[in-house]
Amino acid sequence: MISRIDLRGSTGDPRDALPRAEMDVADATERVRPIVEDVRHRGTEALIELTERFDGVRLTDVRVPKDVIEDALVDLDPAVRAALEESIRRARKVHAAQRRTDHTTQVVPGGTVTEKWMPVERVGLYVPGGRAVYPSSVIMNVVPAQEAGVSSLAVTSPPQRDFGGLPHPTILAACALLGVDEVYAVGGAQAVAMFAHGTEDCRRADMVTGPGNIWVAAAKRLLKGVIGIDAEAGPTEIAILADHTADPDYVAADLISQAEHDVVAASVLVTPDEALAEKVTERLAERVAATRHGERVREALSGPQSGIVLVDDLDHGLAVVDAYAAEHLEIMTADAPALADRVRNAGAIFVGDHSPVSLGDYAAGSNHVLPTGGCACHTGGLSVQTFLRGVHVVHYDRDALADVAHHVITLAEAEDLPAHGEAVAARMGHGAKRD
Template sequence: MIVISRIDLRGTQQDPRQALPRAETDVSAAVEHVRPLCEDVEHRGVDALIELTERFDGVRLTGIRVPGAALDKALADLDPAVRAALEESIDRARKVHRDQRRADHTTRVAPGGTVTEKWIPVDRVGLYVPGGRAVYPSSVVMNVVPAQEAGVRSLAVTSPPQKEFGGLPHPTVLAACALLGVEEVYSVGGAQAVAMFAHGAGECARADMVTGPGNLWVAAAKRHLKGTIGIDAEAGPTEIAILADSTADADYVAADLISQAEHDVVAASVLVTDDTDLADRVEERLAERVPATRHSDRVREALSGPQSGIVLVDDVEQGLAVVDAYAAEHLEIMTADAAATAARVRNAGAIFVGDFSPVSLGDYAAGSNHVLPTGGCACHSGGLSVQTFLRGVHIVDYGRDALADVAHHVVALAEAEDLPAHGEAVTARTGGHRPDAG
């Protein structure tokens, strides 16, 4: 039997954030566990990485870098159907991410005074590709493509070593790296991988930024090392929310809830609907589908956990308020006018519109990026994109007269802030006079 909780918000004006299901994670507590690991990597480099890898992954490495021959072999041995799928995924991702590149822009603020916003890529990035219960060559694509399209000059991928593959990352992950032309790949996972990029170790030079999803320990290391290294986000357990009304296909809804629950026992699958009949039908389809799926035990635990549930609302209007409050990583809209409803959503990592845009399409081949904010962070953050790897730098270019024309305003504000030397830095150049003051 599939047990998924129901939360009834009908007829209530309460803040839905207090009632909605959410995975329970304590990144702050995890930081205290990863702190000594990160410090060990900082001080002992590769030796620490090898010891930590043996402790946590059960693999004794002789070196942390994946040999080029292993990348070549992984690509040569790759199933042709998987290679074709990866090539299509890469092509579609490039189309979308290439269009995200911003152009430099110069604004003429005053005669003789301009400010140019120049977009400069990060010099070096470390890209984390998770391991664990599943294999994620798609995460290689989602990390590498936007970094390449941003113009990042140096990038490296790391992924946890796998005992069954001689201490190398999964060969499909390596093949994806080879397809994308990535030559610098490491067999390091967990918090220690983030520390490797933050401090450098052996052949791995220090990076300016680390991106990519990972488990609780990766998130904790990102939090601990933020500032030493730039991060994209602290990824938590994956989640899907579906806003559906009576027009939705219960089988599609059930299939999509299951697809997300397949990731992990703490994955969140949430249905928000104003139709109790749909809720009943979805539960019936879950009861049929879950036993038949390969990872049924994992799916069943995820669906019955406190992070998953069916939320009943009065109407689609209230449903929109609920999904905005939830701010899901992935949000599917299955309503009578799905496009119009989707256009009103404000908080979601990615929005999937209608019956034929399931989350799994976005995971692999829609062209969108699947590295997205979790845990409600979609109310203030977006997913991985070309912009993640770009820095907007303002270039200020004023001539003598342009500076003199605004000098009295600068002096007035400097005095108001009790920072007179700021004003003196201007009057030293202008003599305290505007150009038309004689």
């Protein structure tokens, strides 16, 4: 079912041998370009036509009425509501602690630089609605934006034929719990275009965040610069670094939980223990046969993006998972906390037998919107910082400027930008305005 990759004794770059989901965003970008241009020029009319074309739903209005959002919360299963409320509570606790404070540094007497953290004014939040329902993604997008102080939030999620062209009611209920009443029934590239260019119904946003399919990622790439983006999310992935102490049933369950997302989801086990690899393979066969989405899971586990990787030892395994830079990395080894401290590249790290990725998806308090496709080596997950901009406020009085003026003029001349120096020299002349 799942392939075996033997890197024992290998000295090459692990990235050349590790499994990875392929995603041709460049090709998809050209295919979504006409969609983006259509929304840009025709606005809501284009959204309605594109929604009928791609989602099989004919809308009369892309914005979800406020009373429909409120009714979704009233009708929500009490157990689901309680779970969402606990998820929100924990997410707020973690994300509130991320909020940075302004800081002023006195560089010299009379000269200060203050770093102010300013929230993005308006953000569009994308919540997927394909093979599964993701009210948890509402929480993971909205909570950090609210904690950052974003003043205008809009959520969009694909319309569902089974619900009269509205987003799934659980998604609407999650919006209601979070106090978000601007919600749109728009999915795919056209949703990103709606936020980037604005329409008659939706004011343009400064940033769009949230995971989505390849068309969403392609639209983000195409419109980056027109609108800020968090990342180009690719297929979801898990890597597990485990040794002989790991429970093979836990490992198999976690690999399957990630494969459940999509047929292109990646599930990778890295271990120096061949006996563990054998036991996990056996448990996978048993569990896949019993799981609800067995066909989807089986295709994901047998795909080229998944595999069991054999390594020489845990040090070698650590180098391999660092090279892989997984969206989710689980450490199930002896003294897992110490090994986790040595990890350099991962979207999120789950330590020990009782910290599965599923916990992080819903109720750990951490964020589950994370970098994929190896981007964790340079990009972090969604957080309060995603929605904040560090702005430097410079305040020098005349004496402080005079003290450094000759250096500024010298560097301006060295760069052949004499007017830069003259802008300083002008302030040093007779009659210059003083503080």
